[in-house]
Amino acid sequence: MDSHAATVEAGLHHRDPELHNQFDTLEQQKDTAHLGMWVFLITEIMFFGGLFGAYLVYRNLYYPAFVAGSNSISIFWGTLNTAVLICSSLTMAMAVHSAAIGARKLLVGFLSLTLLLGLIFLAVKGKEYYDKWTEHHVPGANFHFDDPERPGEAPVPADVASQTSIYFSLYFAMTGMHALHMIIGVGILLALIWKASRGSFPPHHYTMVENFGLYWHFVDIIWIFLFPLLYLISRTPAMH
Amino acid sequence: MSTATQVPAALEMPRDTYLNAGYGVKSWFLTKDHKRIAILYLVSITMFFLFGGLMAVLIRLELLTPAPDLFQSDTYNKLFTMHGITMVFFFLVPSIPATLGNFVLPMMIGARDLAFPKVNLASWYIFMIGACFTFSAYISGGVDTGWTFYTPLSTSYLNTHVVAAALGIMIAGFASIFTGLNFIVTTHRMRAPGMTWFRLPLFVWSMYAVSLVQVLATPVLAITLILVALERGFHIGIFNPQLGGDPVLFQHMFWFYSHPAVYIMILPGFGVISEVIPCFSRKRIFGYSAVAFSSVAIGVFGFLVWAHHMFAAGISTYSALVFSLLSFIIAIPSAIKVFNWTATMYKGSIHFNTPMLYALAFIGLFTIGGLTGLFLACLGIDMHVTATYFVVAHFHYVMVGGMLVAYLAGLHFWWPKMTGRMYPEPPAQLSALITFIGFNITFFPQFVLGYMGMPRRYHTYPPEFQVLNVLSTAGASVLAVGLLLPMFYLLWSLKYGEIAGNNPYRATGLEWQTESPPPMHNFHETPIVTQEAYDYESMNEEEVVIG
Amino acid sequence: MLPQYFPLFPESASTLSPRVDALFFFIFGVTIFFTVLVALLICVFAVKYRKDKHPVPVQIHGSIPLEIFWTLVPLGIAMVIFAWGAVLFFQEKHPPKSSMDIYGVGKQWMWKFQHPGGQREINNLHVPVGRPVRMTLISQDVIHDFFVPAFRAQMDVIPGRYTYTWFEATKPGVYHLFCNQYCGTKHSGMVGEVTAMSPDDYEAWLRGAGAFGSLATHGQNVFASMGCPTCHTGADNARGPNLYNIYGRMERMSDNRLVHVDESYIRESILNPSAKIVYGFQNIMPTFQGQLNEDEMIELIEYIKSLTYNGQLLQLQTNTQQEPPVNLDKIQKGVDVMQPGTNTTPMPRTSAVPVTQEAQEPSTAEPAPRQVVVPGKQKAPAKPSTTARPKGEQHP
Structure with missing residues (x-):
């Protein structure tokens, strides 16, 4: 590559302490880190892609069960969580911006805000899981799908009720994998906040913050797909 | 700007190499040097290969007679399962990329290391953790799902440690993802000045294609195995027909990874052969861009043919047609490669060093392996031979005859670069010959067995299949000799081998311009590339001048 | 039974075998041609251009025409094989209309x-x-x-759904039946x-096989004991669709889809009744999961298949459509052949219903009248015992 310095030796002697020895310039190092992150996110898309594929197949097979299952989860908490996550993406973007302009306190502040929103999301998710647990909607031995018995709606036939188990399996697998990503994100956020407060991200070297931002937005986008698929789409036909 | 100067006498080992940069345990297990990580991988996969090979030997011994002589059915099932899992996930998938690729790819593009050395080291640890999981399942009673983990057998009917084995494979999969990610980014961002895409050695092209497949396909395997584990642990019903799940969906998801994984296994082999044949023909490769693009085409089409493993699984007639058509189309890039390699030899000056012998064996065996794929891609025939020994023979021709032979070709080819010493030529040539002969005796009879209808994974079989099975077992013992020999003479050569010098084969390629073994950061000076790959013309002229 | 010598090729004993073998030999020829070609070229080059004889190589970059040539020629050959294989596949997948039915259930580790x-x-x-057999x-x-x-017949046998294969044996003999999908410990013992x-x-053989009533008769009992006639009365105002003559028909669903009524559809309707609702009916059927x-499911399906308005007509059709040996046709007419003397009425092969009453209930001397078993006729279904009779509100 043209960005390579002419000789290694020259580079090795006057190197920025942040520059790893396999790179010639900080520019190259930064580009490389970004590309790596994008490739990683592509693997993540494929990872969730498998689940989305399974979702598509079963939604086609058991549409009534998906409608019934989707009607049983709380649209209020889902919407709230969506809002929380979108806000956290905003604060994350602000954090990256703060790092770029070298505002350390702002950076720490926005990162902490992102952390807080992430935790709120997880708490709400936990509440939703708890509700499902008490309603016996967790697939497995104790699974039992009661007819929601809304006035004016036909009762859910028994075969459909048993098929909602598949819907809930996918619900828990998909939101569970997403929550796992959130938990990992929260862990990394803690580390970032600690490092940021020590001034580890000067304006010429905040790739880690940027890359984490990409990750956080990615997790956000996954939710943006999960929310309509699990909460909204199948709900409509039953809501006359 | 070649530095290859073959001075007959007074070859000395270079003073500072990656091997003597440190001797402590930490210097190896916490190294970030891609070359040392490659050695770590090399040692680990060799152990796994020996384990998988032992399983294969036991399988072949059991199949000597139609009756169950040595093992009970359960044990036999565990043997072929462990053979498959070990060989596929712990040998073939990481073999060339994680060892040879890790070692030479950065040097080939003139880089000091991979883009993410820590990720590279982490990938080895992840790989070993995965291996620990899977091997713990082996030790605590074995696994008998078959390497394909078909549901609902694996999820609801077996009492072995399926979850541990599956999670081990999933974890090892992440090692493969990280290696692929590292290679993609390295190839994009770390090339030396003047190293344009079309000056890249074809090995780099094939590694690039492999990496794309690894990065895109492996996550799907990961999520599939997670679902299998969940299904087993919590009976969630995704693959369980009694709860409304679809067992065939598992096959779709599994093969969505595992068919591309076949190309993860064979594409690196293509890369090695594309290096070896020009070098020992003293000639540039025939049709560089055709070979390069066929690698990428295989990588892309590899994603579109997975359901050809499922023609007999009740998929719809029309989707079977589409997958059959695409399977025929993906045969073409492989054919192109074979023709180009053959044409490369035309009017060359052919040297029969061991890597070249392996490469020639590769072309022969891969041609048979590839062409027998036509039978399986063909719907009408596949309905008869699918899941028989015909399939077993076919994929062993591709995986062992193709991939393993290519791996040995590459290992011998780069051995002097890795160790600084030459392997001894006569026993190496002998082992190549024995491997070739033993391989054919082992697996050719299995084509006949398969068409006759002998199902795979059979512990006992009808007596009329015995003669061919005995032949196959006899061949396996020859093959075992051929494969064990290198282990002895290669180890021997570490101490007593001739000192190789920088470029013992007078090969082109940046990896040959540095010392053998290379120094810590590969090059003392960043190389600047001014020529195309495989410029054997100037290399030969230089040789004439020196000679 | 099986050749004691050392065979290299499987026996060919069905109408499909020669067709599969022909294509096999064609691809085999292609394989041999290309393998020999490549091997020959390698050997010739290796000898002719070895370093002693040809020390100075000639540098050649490549050749576009050659690349095109060896891309298109293999592609052409591959397309020929594809097309041939696809045609054969259609034959393998589509049993002739005149096929007789046999049902197979796989379980660990037996057929x-x-x-x-x-x-x-x-x-x-x-x-x-000499008679095509369709395996469900x-x-x-x-x-x-099932292999x-x-x-040359093979098909996966999957839990929860029917798969089909067919064959027409051409010569008498005993042939291997293998389970060809790994199924656990005694996989290799699941042979027959x-x-x-x-x-x-x-x-x-059929006569001596000791059958106790045809599948349809058993199915009729299952039908009654599950309470099916409660809704599937066959009347115009019935709560469930009339099952008469339903098999093989295209049926309109409430979402206007047309669905072909086959074994899979009947099975689905029994286990997952909500999946497809017949046009004009309510989703009220309970699941029988x-x-x-x-086995009972197969009997039930065979019973529903046997429900035809005019058995006689069906028999005529069967006789004209297929030309099986005369005696063979007679065998299929039902249990009467197997229990000579009890009933001499000729029956179509799919409606052996009334005859087998005796098998279930030896006390009943005369065969039940045919109409009673038919949900379309609004009479109480004949049953072996009254205990199995559904609640009784089925008579409108």
């Missing part, structure tokens, strides 16, 4: 087969020579695979034998 006349076999399958297959547990190499017999022998085993 159960049921003939429409009620004969049951385990790990053995008797079939007549399902598994009780894991995925198995008869001599017939297919005995192809001349039509006369087959007839004799967990209440029927695979």
Whole structure:
């Protein structure tokens, strides 16, 4: 590559302490880190892609069960969580911006805000899981799908009720994998906040913050797909 | 700007190499040097290969007679399962990329290391953790799902440690993802000045294609195995027909990874052969861009043919047609490669060093392996031979005859670069010959067995299949000799081998311009590339001048 | 039974075998041609251009025309094989209309087969020579695979759904039946034998196989004991669709889809009634998941298949459409052949219903009138015992 310095030796002697020895310039190092992150996110898309594929197949097979299952989860908490996550993406973007302009306190502040929103999301998710647990909607031995018995709606036939188990399996697998990503994100956020407060991200070297931002937005986008698929789409036909 | 100067006498080992940069345990297990990580991988996969090979030997011994002589059915099932899992996930998938690729790819593009050395080291640890999981399942009673983990057998009917084995494979999969990610980014961002895409050695092209497949396909395997584990642990019903799940969906998801994984296994082999044949023909490769693009085409089409493993699984007639058509189309890039390699030899000056012998064996065996794929891609025939020994023979021709032979070709080819010493030529040539002969005796009879209808994974079989099975077992013992020999003479050569010098084969390629073994950061000076790959013309002229 | 010598090629014993073998030999020829070509070129180059003889190589970059040539020629050959294979595949997938039905249930680690006349076999399958047999297959547990190499017939046997394969044996003999999908510990023990017999022998075998009533008769009992006639009365104002003459028809669903009524559809309608609602009906049917085993399901399906308005007409059609040996046709007419003397009325092969009353209930001397078993006729279904009778509100 043209960005390579002419000789290694020259580079090795006057190197920025942040520059790893396999790179010639900080520019190259930064580009490389970004590309790596994008490739990683592509693997993540494929990872969730498998689940989305399974979702598509079963939604086609058991549409009534998906409608019934989707009607049983709380649209209020889902919407709230969506809002929380979108806000956290905003604060994350602000954090990256703060790092770029070298505002350390702002950076720490926005990162902490992102952390807080992430935790709120997880708490709400936990509440939703708890509700499902008490309603016996967790697939497995104790699974039992009661007819929601809304006035004016036909009762859910028994075969459909048993098929909602598949819907809930996918619900828990998909939101569970997403929550796992959130938990990992929260862990990394803690580390970032600690490092940021020590001034580890000067304006010429905040790739880690940027890359984490990409990750956080990615997790956000996954939710943006999960929310309509699990909460909204199948709900409509039953809501006359 | 070649530095290859073959001075007959007074070859000395270079003073500072990656091997003597440190001797402590930490210097190896916490190294970030891609070359040392490659050695770590090399040692680990060799152990796994020996384990998988032992399983294969036991399988072949059991199949000597139609009756169950040595093992009970359960044990036999565990043997072929462990053979498959070990060989596929712990040998073939990481073999060339994680060892040879890790070692030479950065040097080939003139880089000091991979883009993410820590990720590279982490990938080895992840790989070993995965291996620990899977091997713990082996030790605590074995696994008998078959390497394909078909549901609902694996999820609801077996009492072995399926979850541990599956999670081990999933974890090892992440090692493969990280290696692929590292290679993609390295190839994009770390090339030396003047190293344009079309000056890249074809090995780099094939590694690039492999990496794309690894990065895109492996996550799907990961999520599939997670679902299998969940299904087993919590009976969630995704693959369980009694709860409304679809067992065939598992096959779709599994093969969505595992068919591309076949190309993860064979594409690196293509890369090695594309290096070896020009070098020992003293000639540039025939049709560089055709070979390069066929690698990428295989990588892309590899994603579109997975359901050809499922023609007999009740998929719809029309989707079977589409997958059959695409399977025929993906045969073409492989054919192109074979023709180009053959044409490369035309009017060359052919040297029969061991890597070249392996490469020639590769072309022969891969041609048979590839062409027998036509039978399986063909719907009408596949309905008869699918899941028989015909399939077993076919994929062993591709995986062992193709991939393993290519791996040995590459290992011998780069051995002097890795160790600084030459392997001894006569026993190496002998082992190549024995491997070739033993391989054919082992697996050719299995084509006949398969068409006759002998199902795979059979512990006992009808007596009329015995003669061919005995032949196959006899061949396996020859093959075992051929494969064990290198282990002895290669180890021997570490101490007593001739000192190789920088470029013992007078090969082109940046990896040959540095010392053998290379120094810590590969090059003392960043190389600047001014020529195309495989410029054997100037290399030969230089040789004439020196000679 | 099987050749004692050392065979290299499987026996060819079905109408499909020669067709599969022909294509096999064509691809084999292609394989040999290219393998020899490549091997020959390598050997010739290796000898001719070895370094001693040809020390100075000639540098060649490549050749676009050659690349195009060896891309298009293999592509052309591949397309020929594809097309040929696809045509053959269609033949393998589509049994002739005149096929007789045999049902197979796979379970760890045995095969159960049921003939429409009620004969049951385990790990053995008797079939007549010269008559296409359609196998309807399902598994009780894991995925198995029904594989008869001599017939070149293979199909996965999957839990929860029917798969089909067919063959027409061409010569009498005993052939291997393998399970060809790994299914657990005794996978290699899940083998059996297919005995192809001349039509006369087959007839004799059927007679001696000791069937207690045809599948349809058993199905009728299941139908009654599950309370099906409550809704499927056949009347115009019935709560469930009329099942008469339904098999093989295109049925309109409430979402205007047209669905072909086959074994899979009937099965789905029983287990997942909500999946497809017939046009003009309500989604009120309970699921029978967990209440029927695979054998009963097959009997029920065979019963529904036997519900035709005019058995006589069907018999005429069967006789004109297919030209099986005369005696063979007689065998299929039901249990009367197997229990000579009890009933001499000729029956179509799919409606052996009334005859087998005796088998269930030896006390009943005369065969039940045909109409009673038919939900379309609004009469109480004949049942072996009153205890199995559904609640009784089924008479409108």
